[in-house]
Amino acid sequence: MIAPLNHEQLLDLRQCLERGLPRVSRPYEDLAEQIGAHHLQVLKQMQQWQEQGLFRRVGLVLNHRALGYVANAMLVLDVPDALIDEVGQRLGRAPGITLCYQRPRRLPHWRYNLFCMVHGRERAAVQAQIQALLDQHLLADLPHHLLFSTRMFKQCGGRFAPPPSQVWAHG
Amino acid sequence: MELDELTARLIDRYQHGMPLCAEPYLEMANTLGCSEKELMACLQRLELAGALSRVGPVFDHSRAGASTLAALAVPAERLEQVAARISRYPEVNHNYAREHHYNLWFVLTGPNRRHLEQILEELEKDTGLVPLDLPMLTSYRIDLGFALGGHP
Numbered sequence: 113m114i115a116p117l118n119h120e121q122l123l124d125l126r127q128c129l130e131r132g133l134p135r136v137s138r139p140y141e142d143l144a145e146q147i148g149a150h151h152l153q154v155l156k157q158m159q160q161w162q163e164q165g166l167f168r169r170v171g172l173v174l175n176h177r178a179l180g181y182v183a184n185a186m187l188v189l190d191v192p193d194a195l196i197d198e199v200g201q202r203l204g205r206a207p208g209i210t211l212c213y214q215r216p217r218r219l220p221h222w223r224y225n226l227f228c229m230v231h232g233r234e235r236a237a238v239q240a241q242i243q244a245l246l247d248q249h250l251l252a253d254l255p256h257h258l259l260f261s262t263r264m265f266k267q268c269g270g271r272f273a274p275p276p277s278q279v280w281a282h283g
Numbered sequence: 284m285e286l287d288e289l290t291a292r293l294i295d296r297y298q299h300g301m302p303l304c305a306e307p308y309l310e311m312a313n314t315l316g317c318s319e320k321e322l323m324a325c326l327q328r329l330e331l332a333g334a335l336s337r338v339g340p341v342f343d344h345s346r347a348g349a350s351t352l353a354a355l356a357v358p359a360e361r362l363e364q365v366a367a368r369i370s371r372y373p374e375v376n377h378n379y380a381r382e383h384h385y386n387l388w389f390v391l392t393g394p395n396r397r398h399l400e401q402i403l404e405e406l407e408k409d410t411g412l413v414p415l416d417l418p419m420l421t422s423y424r425i426d427l428g429f430a431l432g433g434h435p
Contacts, residue, residue: 132337135326137306137319151305158303158340166347167340171301172294172326178284178334186381186388197421204423214421215352222385222415227352259381259388266370266378266389268336 114156121147125154132173176231177264183235187242188224190217190255196225202249203228208241223255235260284332289317290325301338350392351399351418354385355410362387365410374402385415 117125124147134142140158144151161167176184191199196214203226204212211229232238239258246252286294292315302310312322329335342348357365362380369389370378378389391399396418403414 129340130342133307133339135308135323135338137308139307140305155303155305161340162303164346166343168343169299170303170340171298172329172338173336173341174294174298174329175334175336178332179286180284184379197423200421200423209424212423213419214423215417215419218415218417222354222417227417257383259383261379261381261388263366263380264378265366265380266375268376 114150114152117147117149117153117157121149121153122157125149125157175267180233181231183232183238184261185230185232185235185238185242186259186261187228187230188257188259189226189228189251190223191226193225199249199251200226203245203251206245206249208232208245224257284329284334289315289321290329293322293325294329345419348392348394349396349399349418350390351416353389353391353403353417354415355387355406355412356385357387357410357412359386361410365412368409369406372402374399 125143128143128146133139136142138151140154141151144154147154162170189199200212200214203209208230209228210231211227213227214225215227217223217225230238230242232241238260242258243252246254246256293311296315297311301307304310306319308322309319312319315322326335326338355365355369366378366380366387369375369387372391374391374393375389376392378387380386381388391402393399393402400416403416407413
């Protein structure tokens with residue numbers, strides 16, 4: 113029987129994980145030491161979080177810019193509400209789309225409600241790829257806009273863990 | 284950076300589904316047919332080239348707390364200063380300039396929605412610019428990282 117981590121250890125573990133796994137042969141031993149626990153407790157907690165869906169994925173988190181994927185475009189579309197799920201699911205499955213989210217409109221400033229990210233090596237190729245995608249799915253007549261990134265000021269992992277004063281954990 | 288064959292395979296295989304076990308790097312190395320030491324060297328090269336931000340879990344925003352995509356329409360001459368102000372928040376994890384009237388886009392994450400609203404209110408007060416607050420309503424794609432495709 114492996115004892116569960118206590119509240120403080122859970123918060124500490126989450127904070128450690130947001131910075132990434134230590135790159136040593138036995139990373140969970142390293143983490144266990146940092147939070148004052150046994151590595152089997154940490155591993156069991158990781159498996160639980162995985163099953164509960166707290167992790168979107170576990171693996172290498174890359175910076176695509178450094179890999180040459182410098183053309184980063186956000187495609188935004190104004191999709192009629194009645195069609196948003198159908199269009200979202202179709203674009204979400206399309207090759208080359210890395211994220212596909214519905215977000216609220218903010219009228220009159222912002223009319224678009226579907227957001228897709230596309231990464232590529234060259235701007236012209238990304239533009240052509242998106243145009244082909246819109247044509248293929250008969251979406252080219254919907255109001256849409258392509259926002260290429262021109263500068264990256266910051267990119268790192270999310271910091272969800274609350275400051276220690278707040279009582280909040282995912283057990 | 285130029286990727287060797289092993290590094291390209293490592294990237295395509297392990298952005299998603301890294302083993303959760305006592306010696307994950309050894310298991311990954313065994314699957315890829317290299318030594319743990321070679322695998323560690325690959326990771327270190329990627330990191331030194333700025334291509335690897337970390338190894339480990341990417342938290343689901345909706346379950347791990349709150350997050351939102353925010354945007355500001357910043358006068359060009361103030362872009363640098365406002366972007367630096369925004370990047371200073373530990374709650375900001377992406378901050379990009381984009382080609383649009385709304386030219387500065389950033390992602391905020393925090394323990395709850397109220398926390399994010401406070402930051403947006405603070406930013407509005409400090410900069411005199413009104414942010415767009417665009418939290419995710421529905422996700423239509425599972426994040427699998429991105430495929431290198433076409434790589435040897």
